[in-house]
Amino acid sequence: MLDIRRVRENPEEVAVALKKKGYDFDIESFKSLDAKRKQADVESQNLQAEKKKASKQVGMLIKEGLSPEEAKKKALSGIDDKLEASVAQAKEIQQQIQDLLLSIPNIPDSEVPEGSDEEDNVEVRTWGDPKAFDFEVKDHVDVGQAIGGLDFELAAKITGSRFAVMRGDIARLHRALTQFMLNTHIDDHGYTETYVPYMVNADSLRGTGQLPKFEEDLFKIPFNDSCYYLIPTAEVPVTNIARDEILDANELPVKMACHTPCFRSEAGSYGRDTRGMIRQHQFEKVELVQMVKPEDSDQALEELTGHAEKILQALELPYRLVTLCGGDLGFSAAKTYDIEVWLPGQQKFREISSCSNFRDYQARRMQARWRNPETNKPELLHTINGSGLAVGRTLVAVLENYQQEDGRVAIPKALQPYIGNKEYIG
Structure with a gap:
């Protein structure tokens, strides 16, 4: 939420800044x-x-x-x-x-480029070179179904469209990716593993900016005289740990890593990515959340983004980093980097992580604060989060980038200890 004093004192300036997001104030x-x-x-x-x-x-x-x-x-x-x-x-x-x-959405950072949609996002850097295959590549659906561990028809029978059933080595590979991500962020990057409920109340969703604007994207569960919501991302419960709290300066930065399923109705997205695991109603992520002093948030975004990149580098998956333009920037974000992994089956880069600095926008909604020892007064925290990574999309990337001509899938060296030291599945 924006500072009401800023809006009252400089409404014209606020209106101009919000134009970059396509919002008419x-x-x-x-x-x-x-x-x-x-x-x-x-x-x-x-x-x-x-x-x-x-x-x-x-x-x-x-x-x-x-x-x-x-x-x-x-x-x-x-x-x-x-x-x-x-x-x-x-x-x-x-x-x-x-x-x-x-x-009203958050005001974009001055460094955010102008633009209306993803076509106007600006590439920051690339890592790795897409592999040259000497056979006709398949997408993850064909690779997974050939192995026998990826079943969308069975999921549709059990539940409906945009769900998946994984079995055998593919289910094990999915779990291995989760463990590898958590261990890397906890052991190498200093995050505290955090477990949270998969359902939240409306106050939590208002705190991080999903409500009231994006209720149609949520799965709502009536309960007694109230209701819960299935979480769209671990960002919601993890960030709300600091709601209505005042942290001591020596507790900062707070760094949490959390693995959860995520549930999204994908309202308005029908017809897009209906094949496979790219856009589903249920998927899993390892989420990274940091809460820092205001003067540290720019550096924290760079750090957190680098931590997400390290996962792809360890898996030797080519990717690129882009800065989102104003028109593609999320409602609550002031600045966002998207990490896009190369998918040979689609011959394009696809988003696998979004890393955002929200500045004090979420903290003001949540009244998440820290006590400044210089003034002994509470001040708003800055919040930063990002996927480290989306597990299902990382599985997609491994299946496609490591596919073999004989139908098997090679296992990245970093993952082999997590999957019984197997070098191949299939």
């Missing part, structure tokens, strides 16, 4: 609403003063012979009702402002 509507809030506050204060003044007359009227009830009625006649109505109006307007702020 209605300055006049905001100014009108804020003026109504100010007027309602003034009216409430005036009525409070009037009530205080009138209350002093109650004692005088009692001395003149009126009962306490008669004195209050005469002195405060109509003021309480007016004050109650005025306070209710002020609260209603304040809620309208709060709802407006919740609907």
Whole structure:
């Protein structure tokens, strides 16, 4: 959520900055609403003063012979009702402002390039060279089905479209990737392994920015008189660990790694990537989350992105890093790097991780703070997160990049200890 003071003091500047994301901020509507809030506050204060003044007359009227009830009625006649109505109006307007702020995306960093969609993203660097195959390459669906461990028809029977059943060596390879990622981030990069619920409440989703705007993308589960939501990413429960907390400076940076399933309705994406495991309703990720002092967040984004890259480098999978343009930037993000792995079956790079700096946008929603020892006052944290990596898409990349002409799949050396030292599956 944006700082209301910044919006009030520089609405034109905010509007120009949000244009980069393709968001039209209605300055006049905001100014009108804020003026109504100010007027309602003034009216409430005036009525409070009037009530205080009138209350002093109650004692005088009692001395003149009126009962306490008669004195209050005469002195405060109509003021309480007016004050109650005025306070209710002020609260209603304040809620309208709060709802407006919740609907406004984060302001993009000045370094974010202009652009309307993914075609305008800017390549930062590449790593590795796509392998030259001397046979006709297959995509992961054909590779996995030939091995016998990837079944989409069975998943459709059990549940529906956009799910997968994995068995045998492919299921084991999927698990191996998860373990390899967790161990690397914990042992080599200093993250604390964290386990969280796979369902969250609405407050948690508001905290990280999924609600209220993206409710249609979520799986909602009614429960008693309330509801839970299946998590779209571990970012939600892990980041909300700091909601309504004040951390000591010596606790920072907080670095957490978390493996969870992720559940997304993929609303509006039908017709896109319907084949295989690229875009599913259920998939798994190893998520990296950092919470840092404001002055450290730019460097933390670079560090976290590098940690995600190390996984692909260890697996010897070619990839490229791009900076997202304004039009492709997420709602809550100020700056995002996408890591895109090379998929021979598609002959293109596809996203396997998004690493974002949210600055204080999520922290303001969550009231996630740290105590600055120089002032002894609480200040908002900066939050950073990214996939380290999406497990299913990494499996796709391994199946396609390591496929052999005879139908087997070679196992990357870094993964072999996690899969019984096998060199091939299939």
